[in-house]
Amino acid sequence: MSEFLRDYLLVAIFLVLASALVFGMLGLGSLLRPTRSQPQKYMTYESGVDPVGLGWSQSNIRYYVFALLFVMFDVEAVFIFPWATRLEAYGSFGLVEMAIFIFILALGLVYAWRKGVLRWI
Amino acid sequence: MTAATVVSGLLAVEVPYWAASIIKVGVVALVIPTAALVLGYVFLMKMMSFMQSRLGPMEAGPYGTLQLLADGLKFLQKEDIFPAKADRTVFALAPLVVLISTFLIYVVIPTGPDAVVAQLDVGIFYALAVSSLSVVGILMAGWASANKYALMGGLRAAGQLIAYELPLVLAVMGVVIQAGTLDLQKIVTTQATGEIFGWDGIGNPFILTQFAGFFIFLVAVQAELTQPPFDMPVAESEIVGGYQVEYTGFRFLFFFMGEFGTAFAFAALASVLFLGGWALPWGDLGHWGFNIAGPAIMLVKVLAVSALIFWFRFTYPRLREDQLQRLAWKFLIPLSLVNIVVTGIFKVVL
DSSP states (O other): OOHHHHHHHHHHHHHHHHHHHHHHHHHHHHHHOOOOOOGGGGSOOSTTSOOOSOSSOOOOOTTHHHHHHHHHHHHHHHHHHHHHHTHHHHHHHHHHHHHHHHHHHHHHHHHHHHHTTTSOO | OOHHHHHHHHHTSOOOHHHHHHHHHHHHHHHHHHHHHHHIIIIIIIIHHHHTTSOOOOSSSGGGTTHHHHHHHHHHTSOOOOOTTSOHHHHHHHHHHHHHHHHHHGGGOOSSSSOSSOOOTTHHHHHHHHHTTHHHHHHHHHHHTOOHHHHHHHHHHHHHHHHHHHHHHHHHHHHHHHHTOOOHHHHHHHHHHOOBTTBOBTBOOHHHHOHHHHHHHHHHHHHHTTOTTSOGGGOHHHHTTGGGTTOOHHHHHHHHHHHHHHHHHHHHHHHHHHSOTTSOSSOOOHHHHHHHHHHHHHHHHHHHHHHHHHHHHHHSOOOOHHHHHHIIIIIIHHHHHHHHHHHHHHHHHO
16 A cells, blocks of 8 residues: 555544544443433523523524635635645746735625625624 | 664664554544643643632642543533434534544644654645534534524534634645645754754744744634633523533533643644744754654643643633624734735745
């Protein structure tokens, strides 16, 4: 197996071990802990009073526009990472190209700012 | 024969791949819970207590050193309660997702030339990607609890974690530009052998040239950990624990282990990226010297960064939700974009 794949095999082994450890701790707990069921224990907690309505009630997700902005900037980050590792080879050409790219993205942020989506709505 | 050559002779034995893997995995599996315990005890209990003019736990063990073990044993005996209205599968899995994503960060953190589980070429990129998986776990917990507080906490957490993900990633970009690699080992060696404007007295720890990046990184880490002053997702006085509100026993503890495990991992990443990792600013201990002394050097740096992180935590009051978003989008992200461009100009021109 190549060195490259071996490294990722270690990541996979680690994932399996972490899962085993976590499930092991839960298993150990299940041997030790009591189970005394009373209906009150399984009620939804609402600061001590009986819950009103459903837990999955409608709520205003105020930051859904930010999630869209996040996708934009995250894609930008994916483009900048490979550029950043090879900047020495690209020289001033790469620098100007990336400056234009970042400028256009910053323009998007400024547009969102001016449109007023970056405040409490 | 000097002591150093004896040690390197003993350690230079070729270990088969499977044995090396088992040793590495075993060591890390021991290190993470210990790290969470040490951080929790030293900083959360003792440092916070002393800053508030009280003693903190004193009963369990000398100076309360065994307090967290006692707490762990207590959580082990607690009943595992699933609310009747909860989505049981998602509810059960959410804390595991948070904790496992924390474990996976440790795979790439180097503590010596060979003392690393896996030296990935995309090291820092992998660490950032894996650490952001915890958002999924937190959203799962918030939604599956079928509780208004939990839902609100989950939504707040999602908004906060994606907003501060960007400054975190963009702050790292400055270091990547300077080092020219994503590999954490090479970032360490670049800092150890680097020079600042032609002077190589202490190498080039990137905190000196990337102080803006270091500042943005620390603020973003604070928010990623949902610690005060950015603890709206779990704000006790507003939404009584947010997404954790319905959890009991060990599943509840998993969220805390995840939080402190991630705090340790991010402190380690900060020391690798900005403080020179396992290398010393002066003096070369050789390959095996650093393999032995590296973990200790890393620990000192990690504790220093953690002290800073927890100092913020105990000092500042909670921000308001809109102030939090304003800080990320109107200050940190533009600042980190400027940092990238300036770093790029310096890299190309100088």
